[in-house]
Amino acid sequence: MDAIECIKGRMSIRKFKPDPVPQEVLARVIDAARFSPSYKNSQPWNVAVVSGDKKKALSDLLVKLLEEGKEPCPDIPAPESWPDPEASRIAELFRKRKEATGIDLAAPEMVRKAKKANFQFYGAPHGLFLYQHSSLSQWSIFDIGLFAQSLMLVAYAEGLGTVPQAFVTDYARDVKEFLGIPEDMRLVLGMSIGWPDMDSPANAMRTDRAPVEEILSWHQ
Numbered sequence: 001m002d003a004i005e006c007i008k009g010r011m012s013i014r015k016f017k018p019d020p021v022p023q024e025v026l027a028r029v030i031d032a033a034r035f036s037p038s039y040k041n042s043q044p045w046n047v048a049v050v051s052g053d054k055k056k057a058l059s060d061l062l063v064k065l066l067e068e069g070k071e072p073c074p075d076i077p078a079p080e081s082w083p084d085p086e087a088s089r090i091a092e093l094f095r096k097r098k099e100a101t102g103i104d105l106a107a108p109e110m111v112r113k114a115k116k117a118n119f120q121f122y123g124a125p126h127g128l129f130l131y132q133h134s135s136l137s138q139w140s141i142f143d144i145g146l147f148a149q150s151l152m153l154v155a156y157a158e159g160l161g162t163v164p165q166a167f168v169t170d171y172a173r174d175v176k177e178f179l180g181i182p183e184d185m186r187l188v189l190g191m192s193i194g195w196p197d198m199d200s201p202a203n204a205m206r207t208d209r210a211p212v213e214e215i216l217s218w219h220q
């Protein structure tokens with residue numbers, strides 16, 4: 001698969017087959033992601049993979065916290081507002097997602113439902129958590145984002161599906177305690193990974209992108 005095909009073909013997967021991915025395949029994907037660039041080659045990334053009974057116990061814990069109404073406290077706060085044009089793009093995503101799946105992410109009850117599906121890793125056999133030391137600068141958050149993209153692209157080239165998930169960092173402290181990640185680490189991103197169930201309507205929707213003219217200016 002060439003790079004352009006890989007970048008354009010990847011999409012967020014929200015329904016997985018239950019079959020586990022062999023550990024050597026997951027290891028190969030994470031191994032390749034290490035070759036991402038980073039500020040001064042600092043490589044500010046760590047990965048925790050959770051599977052099997054442990055994954056089920058973590059999902060149960062997160063769903064319990066949600067149902068108890070525990071206030072989310074992610075290490076990277078969720079944005080409270082968005083400027084344009086980003087705000088309009090989000091509105092368009094919500095509109096399209098509601099049309100395709102009936103899930104209205106602007107409705108609080110739907111958000112709870114969506115969070116529950118996130119906490120269950122959309123049925124994926126494995127969840128990943130990306131984390132780094134909390135004292136690292138914003139550049140390191142940028143770097144771990146590059147790592148996440150490499151990981152998702154290699155996974156896609158291996159026939160796997162992924163979805164990056166901010167929601168699963170809602171109860172960062174609990175996740176870190178559960179996985180034995182030191183408290184002074186910043187939980188940046190969660191991710192579901194597994195074999196995609198492409199027959200599911202949950203995976204039928206493709207997201208749009210703004211035309212290139214909207215984001216590009218030439219200077220000569």
Ligand SMILES: Cc1cc2nc3c(=O)[nH]c(=O)nc-3n(C[C@H](O)[C@H](O)[C@H](O)COP(=O)(O)O)c2cc1C
Pocket residue numbers: 010011012013014093118163164165166167168189206207
């Ligand atoms: C940092 C980040 C956090 C995200 N958090 C979530 C999430 O919590 N749950 C979810 O279902 N999708 C999440 N997504 C997936 C985005 O909704 C998705 O990438 C975007 O709509 C573009 O669609 P695509 O990935 O199919 O190209 C996240 C993506 C990123 C990059």
